[in-house]
Amino acid sequence: MSRIAVGTADFKRTNRAMFFGGFSCFALLYCVQPLMPLLAHEFVLTPAQSSLSLSISTGALALSLLVSSVVSDRFGRKPIMVAAMAIAALMTLACAFADGYPQLLAMRALLGLALGGMPAVAMAYLGEEIEPASLGLSMGLYISGSAFGGMFGRVLASTLSDFLSWRVAMAVIGIAGVLAAAEFWRSLPASRHFRRGPGGLRALAGGLRRHFGDAGLPWLFALAFLLMGCFVSAYNYIGYRLLGTPYGLRQSVVGGISFLYLLGIFSSVWAGKLADRLGRRGVLWLVMSVMAAGLALTLSHALPLIVLGMALFTFGFFASHSVTSSWVGRRARPPQALASALYLFFYYLGSSVVGWLCGHLWAWAGWNGVVLLLGTLLGGALLIARRLRSLMPLDPAASLAAAT
Known part of the structure; x- marks a missing residue:
């Protein structure tokens, strides 16, 4: 049975x-x-403590991803994704009625555990169902939805x-999550x-050995850690x-900076198409350089230059994520x-x-301290991207762009 191609109704x-x-x-x-300063004020928290409302969700999500991937190999992709979205939406609704910060953190942790059944399974679904020549575009469209969701959630909450x-915002x-x-x-x-596929710890251990034994996948995993860590941290503290x-801007005005995610909707699709056509090596280096340049520009004290820097940073991140995630989809073997x-x-x-x-670092040196750490991490990411430029394709007979 043929895979889903561009232009079809199923696509x-x-x-x-x-x-x-x-x-x-x-x-x-x-x-x-964008609610972190408000949570810090209402529950008398430090910035690091209020950041736990996000960090506990992403940490729980990270842990649940591995389990959900094995479960989906056993029970199917679509049922796991639908259940993940529905439970996470209900947990967000429940957060609106939290009696205190510990209860809010508990529900945010459950939300993260539930969402583990969505992103990795979605990437696997696309890798299985979409024809290889269209995978970069399809992954870019998925990530553009992520960008729009990130913008919508932040702006609406603010x-x-x-x-x-x-x-009320929660x-x-x-x-909205239930309707989605x-x-x-x-x-x-x-x-x-x-x-x-087989389930259980044996299948998980075998898959871990296979993927970490690949010459390229561990470096792509490292890029995921560095790029997302930088992106979320910048938006956490800006x-x-x-x-x-x-500056003394209003909460709603500060939340409006999330409209820059619209650039991610464009850049993720653009970079996916470009990588399908030219190959991922050179495109990845280019878009990561844009991300680093944007971060450096935010050191300015002029508000227009700060916004421009965040725009370039956002554009570069979503483009980088589109390229690296589709590269994983093209390079990975079962599971x-x-x-x-x-x-x-x-x-x-x-x-x-x-x-x-x-x-x-914010408590120690403000925005300069944040940029110091993020700049160091982005420098490491650029070194990894440089190393990946010499990565051999899995199929030597295939062209560079098609193989990777």
Whole structure:
């Protein structure tokens, strides 16, 4: 049975569903990011403590990814993804009624555990069902949904919390997540190329050996940790900077910086197409350099230059993520869901660990301290990208772009 190709009805249905899936995952996960200063004020927290509302979710998500990949190899892709989206949406709705910060953290941890059944399984589904020549485009469209969800969740949370309350914001976003799960279930075609695999710890251990024994996948996993850690940390603390002196912006205005995610919607699709055509090596180096240049520009004290820097940083991140995630999908061998899960395990682990560390650097040296750490990590990521330029394709007979 042929795989899903560009221009077909199933391709449109798949990408519509995956857009809603990426939208829901990022909106539910990151809607608390602009609320951190408000949570710190209401519950009397330090910036590092308030960042736990996000870090505990991404940490739980990272841990659950490995389990969910093995479960989906046994029970199928679509049922696991639908359940993950629905449970995470209900947990977000429940957060609106939290009695205290510990209870809020507990529900955010459960949200992260539930969402483990979405991103890696989605990457595996696309790798199995979409024809290889169209995978970069399809992955880019999924990531563009993630970018839109991240923007929507942040902007809506900022606006509603500014004029109503953070609890109303969480409730509204939870309801939006329920609707997105329903549309995902309605639109996504059933798997046609899924083959039930073995479950259990033995299958997990064998898959780990296979993927970590690959010459390229461990480096792509490391890139996931570094890139996502940098991206989330920058958005975690830019709000503190712009709310404070000398800028003193309103909560809703600071949340509006998330409109820059619209650049990610464009750059993820653009980079996916470019990588399909030219190969991932050179494209990855280019877009990561844009990300680093944007970070450096945020050191300016002029607000327009800070916004421009965040724009370049956002553009470069989503383009980089599109290239690296599709590279994993092209390079991975069975069990593919585990390879996707490992990529995203390090992706969300970077968000949790680096985001927490930057809270302490913010307390020590403000934005300059945050940029010092993030710049160092991006420098390491560029060195890895340089190393990947010499990575041999899996199939020597294939062209460079098609093989990797």
